[in-house]
Amino acid sequence: AHSAAGGQLVRYLLDKNQGTLLPRIRSITFTDSTHSVQWLKKHPNISSLIQSSRALYVRSANPMRDDGWENAQPGDECDKDHFWSHRFGKIKTVWAGTTDHSLTNWAARAPIWEHFDKNADDDKKA
Numbered sequence: 001a002h003s004a005a006g007g008q009l010v011r012y013l014l015d016k017n018q019g020t021l022l023p024r025i026r027s028i029t030f031t032d033s034t035h036s037v038q039w040l041k042k043h044p045n046i047s048s049l050i051q052s053s054r055a056l057y058v059r060s061a062n063p064m065r066d067d068g069w070e071n072a073q074p075g076d077e078c079d080k081d082h083f084w085s086h087r088f089g090k091i092k093t094v095w096a097g098t099t100d101h102s103l104t105n106w107a108a109r110a111p112i113w114e115h116f117d118k119n120a121d122d123d124k125k126a
Contacts, residue, residue: 002105006033013046014039025049027119029112031058031096031104037089051089056115058108060096073097075111 001009013022022045030050040047049055059078061069072078074097084093098107105112 001028001033002031003101004034006030007035010035010039010046010050014043022046022049025054026123027054027116029056029058029115030091031108031112032060032101033057036087038087047089051091053092054119055091056112057088057091057093058096058104058112059093060101060104060107061099063099069095069099074108075114 009028028050035050037047037051040050061072063069072095075094078093078095080088080093094108094111096104096108098104100107
């Protein structure tokens with residue numbers, strides 16, 4: 001779920017009261033998403049999913065804010081500060097490998113697909 005679509009997806013899950021969709025989500029990736037775990041304080045099922053090993057956050061770098069980003073490869077884990085953790089929780093967060101917001105999905109396609117494949121393999125084992 002890229003950018004505002006990530007926020008919209010989380011809002012949709014909230015509006016639908018999780019219904020039949022939430023149990024069917026096996027893996028999710030947010031790319032430069034606008035959601036916040038603070039929206040989910042009264043919704044532990046959604047909150048636990050988007051902070052679990054089944055969720056991944058991929059972020060583009062901001063050269064003015066992100067020290068050392070140029071040494072990171074797509075999929076390398078990012079340091080998370082207090083603000084980041086307050087907004088996005090404990091979600092695994094990795095670099096996209098670009099500073100261009102519109103290229104986040106393309107630049108990070110390998111770690112995104114690895115994430116989906118890993119969770120698909122985990123489901124087969126279960």
